[in-house]
Amino acid sequence: MLEVIHLTKKYGKTLAVDNVGFAVPDGQTGILLGPNGAGKSTVIKSIAGLLRFRGAIRIQGQDSRSLEAKKQFAYVPELPYMYDALTVREHMEFICRAYGIAVPEERIESLFHRFELSDKQDKLGNELSKGMMQKVSICCALVINPKVILLDEPMVGLDPAAIKELKSQILELKEAGCTVLISTHMLEMVKELWDVTFVMDKGHILGTYTKEALASEDLEELYFSVTKQTAEQDAGDGR
Amino acid sequence: MGAIGYLYKKTLINRAKTALRKPATYFLLAMILFYFTIVPMSLKTLVADTGIGTPEGMAGMLTVIAFWLIPANLIAYAKRRGLVYRGSDVHFLFPAPVSPKRVLIYAYVRTLFMQILINLFAVVYGGMLFLVDGWRLALYFVFSIIVENLLEGSIMLLLYGSERMQERQRRLVVKTAYSLVVILLLMAVFTYLREGLTANLLARFLHSDMIQMVPVIGWYIAVVHLLLLGPTAVNVAGCVCYGLFLIAMLTAAWRMKCTGAYYEDAMKFADDYEEVLASRNQGDAVRRLGKKQKFKQASIRWRGKGAAALFYRQLLEYKKSRFFIFNINSVVALLAGAGLSFLYKSEGGFGELETYRIFFVPAVAAYMIFIFAGFGGKWAKELKSPYTYLLPDSPFKKLLAATMIQHVQSLLNGCLMTVPCAVVIGLEPAEALLAIVFYMALSAGKLYSLAVAQIIAGSALGNTGRQLIQMLLLSVAIFVSVMGAILGMSIGGKLFALGIMNLFLILFTGIYMVIAALNFYNIET
Numbered sequence: 001m002l003e004v005i006h007l008t009k010k011y012g013k014t015l016a017v018d019n020v021g022f023a024v025p026d027g028q029t030g031i032l033l034g035p036n037g038a039g040k041s042t043v044i045k046s047i048a049g050l051l052r053f054r055g056a057i058r059i060q061g062q063d064s065r066s067l068e069a070k071k072q073f074a075y076v077p078e079l080p081y082m083y084d085a086l087t088v089r090e091h092m093e094f095i096c097r098a099y100g101i102a103v104p105e106e107r108i109e110s111l112f113h114r115f116e117l118s119d120k121q122d123k124l125g126n127e128l129s130k131g132m133m134q135k136v137s138i139c140c141a142l143v144i145n146p147k148v149i150l151l152d153e154p155m156v157g158l159d160p161a162a163i164k165e166l167k168s169q170i171l172e173l174k175e176a177g178c179t180v181l182i183s184t185h186m187l188e189m190v191k192e193l194w195d196v197t198f199v200m201d202k203g204h205i206l207g208t209y210t211k212e213a214l215a216s217e218d219l220e221e222l223y224f225s226v227t228k229q230t231a232e233q234d235a236g237d238g239r
Numbered sequence: 240m241g242a243i244g245y246l247y248k249k250t251l252i253n254r255a256k257t258a259l260r261k262p263a264t265y266f267l268l269a270m271i272l273f274y275f276t277i278v279p280m281s282l283k284t285l286v287a288d289t290g291i292g293t294p295e296g297m298a299g300m301l302t303v304i305a306f307w308l309i310p311a312n313l314i315a316y317a318k319r320r321g322l323v324y325r326g327s328d329v330h331f332l333f334p335a336p337v338s339p340k341r342v343l344i345y346a347y348v349r350t351l352f353m354q355i356l357i358n359l360f361a362v363v364y365g366g367m368l369f370l371v372d373g374w375r376l377a378l379y380f381v382f383s384i385i386v387e388n389l390l391e392g393s394i395m396l397l398l399y400g401s402e403r404m405q406e407r408q409r410r411l412v413v414k415t416a417y418s419l420v421v422i423l424l425l426m427a428v429f430t431y432l433r434e435g436l437t438a439n440l441l442a443r444f445l446h447s448d449m450i451q452m453v454p455v456i457g458w459y460i461a462v463v464h465l466l467l468l469g470p471t472a473v474n475v476a477g478c479v480c481y482g483l484f485l486i487a488m489l490t491a492a493w494r495m496k497c498t499g500a501y502y503e504d505a506m507k508f509a510d511d512y513e514e515v516l517a518s519r520n521q522g523d524a525v526r527r528l529g530k531k532q533k534f535k536q537a538s539i540r541w542r543g544k545g546a547a548a549l550f551y552r553q554l555l556e557y558k559k560s561r562f563f564i565f566n567i568n569s570v571v572a573l574l575a576g577a578g579l580s581f582l583y584k585s586e587g588g589f590g591e592l593e594t595y596r597i598f599f600v601p602a603v604a605a606y607m608i609f610i611f612a613g614f615g616g617k618w619a620k621e622l623k624s625p626y627t628y629l630l631p632d633s634p635f636k637k638l639l640a641a642t643m644i645q646h647v648q649s650l651l652n653g654c655l656m657t658v659p660c661a662v663v664i665g666l667e668p669a670e671a672l673l674a675i676v677f678y679m680a681l682s683a684g685k686l687y688s689l690a691v692a693q694i695i696a697g698s699a700l701g702n703t704g705r706q707l708i709q710m711l712l713l714s715v716a717i718f719v720s721v722m723g724a725i726l727g728m729s730i731g732g733k734l735f736a737l738g739i740m741n742l743f744l745i746l747f748t749g750i751y752m753v754i755a756a757l758n759f760y761n762i763e764t
C-alpha cells in the first residue's frame with residue numbers, strides 16, 4: 001500500500017504541492033492525472049525519496065525514506081539514464097546487489113525475452129536508444145518483485161510491442177497484490193489498467209475517482225470535465 | 240561484493256576495455272608520458288634558478304595549494320556542490336535501499352583516482368626537484384591518501400549529509416572558510432609590514448609558525464611541515480590539533496543520521512552536470528556548472544529569407560548573451576596579446592629573433608587557435624542541428640550565413656590580440672593588418688575544417704576521431720602557410736613573406752570551405 005499524507009513541497013517561495021493526500025491499496029493501480037505544471041512530478045519525486053518535503057509518505061506502512069521501505073519499492077522515471085560503462089545485463093546485476101536479492105537466471109532471461117532485450121544484453125548503456133533505455137529501466141524495476149511500483153510516463157519511447165508487454169506486466173503485478181501508481185498523459189494506454197485516479201492541478205488534488213463509481217465514463221471525459229470545471233471556477237473567482 | 244563495489248569494478252573494467260580499443264587512447268597516453276618526462280626536465284632548471292629546489296620549497300608549494308584547496312572544498316561541500324552525481328545515479332542509486340552515507344562515499348571515492356595521480360606526481364617530483372628524502376615522501380603519500388581523505392571524507396559527510404544542519408549554518412561554514420582565507424591574507428600583510436620587502440619574504444610567510452596555528456588549514460600545513468622538514472614545537476602542536484580534529488570529525492560523521500535529504504540538491508546538480516556535458520559535447524564551452532545561463536531581453540529586425548534566418552537567429556542569440564559576441568576566445572586573445580607585449584617590453588625585444596618579430600603574433604595565434612580547435616562554439620551546434628540542413632537554401636549560402644558572425648568575432652579577437660602588440664612591438668600598420676587577416680583566416684579554417692572533418696568521420700568515428708581529423712586538417716593549413724612564408728622570404732622579404740603566408744592560408748581555408756559546401760546536404764555526410 002502506498003500512502004501520501006499531507007504532502008507539501010515548496011521550491012524557494014513557490015508552493016509546488018499543497019497538502020496533498022491519497023492512498024493506493026494493495027493490488028490496485030492508481031493513475032495520477034493533471035496538466036503540465038500540476039505538481040505530479042513533485043509528488044512522484046517525493047515518493048521516490050528524491051525531494052525534501054513536509055508530510056509523510058508510507059510504503060507498506062513504513063516511512064518511504066527507510067531502507068526497509070525502499071527494498072519493497074521500484075521506480076521508473078520519465079527520463080531513463082543508464083550507466084555509460086555498464087551493459088544491460090550488468091545493470092540488472094547491479095540492481096539485484098543493491099536490493100540484496102538473488103534472482104534466478106530464468107527470471108532475468110524471461111524479462112529480457114518479454115521486452116525483446118535478449119540480444120542487447122551485452123550492449124553498454126551509452127549504446128542504447130531512448131526506447132531501449134526505457135525497457136532496461138522497466139526490467140530493472142520489475143526484477144526486484146516490488147510491493148509498490150511507481151511509473152512516471154512509462155509508455156513514452158516504447159514501441160507498440162513493449163507497451164503491450166508493459167500493460168500485461170502491470171496486470172500481473174496487480175494480481176500479485178502489488179500497488180501500482182502511474183503518472184501519464186496517455187489516457188488511452190491506461191484505460192484497462194486503472195482502479196483509482198487522482199486528478200491534480202496547481203498543486204492540489206481536485207478529485208479522487210474509482211473505476212466502479214464512474215461506471216461508463218472514461219478517463220479522458222473525466223479529466224476534461226474536472227479540469228474545465230476548475231478553470232471555470234478560477235475564471236469566476238478572478239484568479 | 241556490494242552494489243557499489245560492483246559498480247566501481249565493472250565501470251573500471253568496461254571503460255578500460257573500451258579505451259584500449261580506441262587509437263586516441265594510445266595517443267593520449269603517449270602525450271601524458273611525454274609531458275611527465277618533459278615537465279620535470281624543464282622545471283628542474285627553473286626550480287634550481289629560483290632557489291626553491293629544497294624540501295622547504297616543496298612544503299611551501301603544498302602550503303600554497305592548501306590555501307586554495309581546503310577552503311574551496313569546504314565551501315563546495317557546505318553548498319552541497321562538491322560531489323558529482325550522474326543522471327544514472329539519480330535513476331538507480333538514490334531510490335535503491337543503499338545507505339545515503341554510502342552513496343556519498345561512493346561519489347567521494349570516485350574523485351580519489353585523480354587525487355592519487357596528483358599525489359604520485361607530487362611524490363615523484365618531490366624527490367627529483369625538491370630533493371626530499373624517500374621515506375619522508377612515502378610518509379607524505381600515506382598521509383595524503385589515507386589520513387587526509389579520512390578527514391576530508393568525514394567533513395564531506397557532515398556538511399553534505401547532515402540533516403540537522405540548517406541553511407543558515409551552512410552559510411556560516413561558507414563564511415568561516417572565507418574568514419580563514421582572510422586571516423591568512425592578513426598574516427601575509429603582517430609579515431610584510433614586520434619584515435619589509437625582502438627576497439625571502441614569501442618563504443618566511445609560508446613557513447611561519449602563525450600560519451600553522453590557523454584552524455584546519457594551518458593544522459594540515461603543520462603536518463606537511465612535520466613530514467617534510469622535521470619536528471618543531473609548533474608543527475607538533477598543529478599535528479596534535481589535526482589528530483584531535485580528525486577523531487572528532489570521524490566520530491561525528493559515523494554517528495550522524497542521514498536519510499538522504501541531500502538527494503534533492505544532488506539531483507539538481509546531476510541535472511546541471513548532464514546539461515553541461517551535453518553542451519560541451521556540442522562544443523559549447525560557455526556553459527558552467529552550477530550557473531544557469533542568463534539571457535537578456537533583445538530583439539532584431541529579421542531580413543531576407545532562407546539561409547539568412549540562420550544569421551539573424553545567431554545574431555538574436557548573441558544580443559541576448561551577457562557579453563554579446565565576446566567570449567572566452569576574446570579573453571584568451573587579449574591575454575595573449577598582453578603577454579606577448581609584456582615579454583617584449585621586459586626582455587627588451589625578442590633577442591636574436593627580433594628581425595622576425597612580425598611573425599610572433601601569427602605564431603602565437605596559430606598555437607592558440609590550434610589548441611582550442613576542440614571548442615567549436617555555435618558553429619559546432621549548427622552542424623548538429625537538423626534545421627541547418629532542412630532550410631530551403633543552397634549549401635554555400637547556409638555555410639556562409641551560419642559562420643558569418645564567427646568571422647566578425649575572429650576579426651574582433653584578432654584586433655584584441657594584435658593591436659596591443661602592434662603598439663608595443665612597433666609593427667607597421669600593414670604588418671598589423673596582415674596579422675589580423677591571418678588570425679581571421681585561420682579561425683575560418685578552424686570552422687570549415689570541422690565541417691570537413693565531420694564529412695570524413697561521418698557517423699563511424701566519434702567526437703575524438705572528428706577532432707583529431709580537424710586538428711590534422713588545421714595542421715596541414717598551418718604547415719602550408721609556413722611553407723608560403725619561407726617561399727616569400729626567399730623571394731621578397733618579411734612583409735612579402737607574411738603576405739604569401741596569408742595567401743596560402745586563405746587558399747587552404749577556401750578549399751575547406753568549398754569541400755564543406757559541396758557536401759553540406761545532410762547530417763550524415
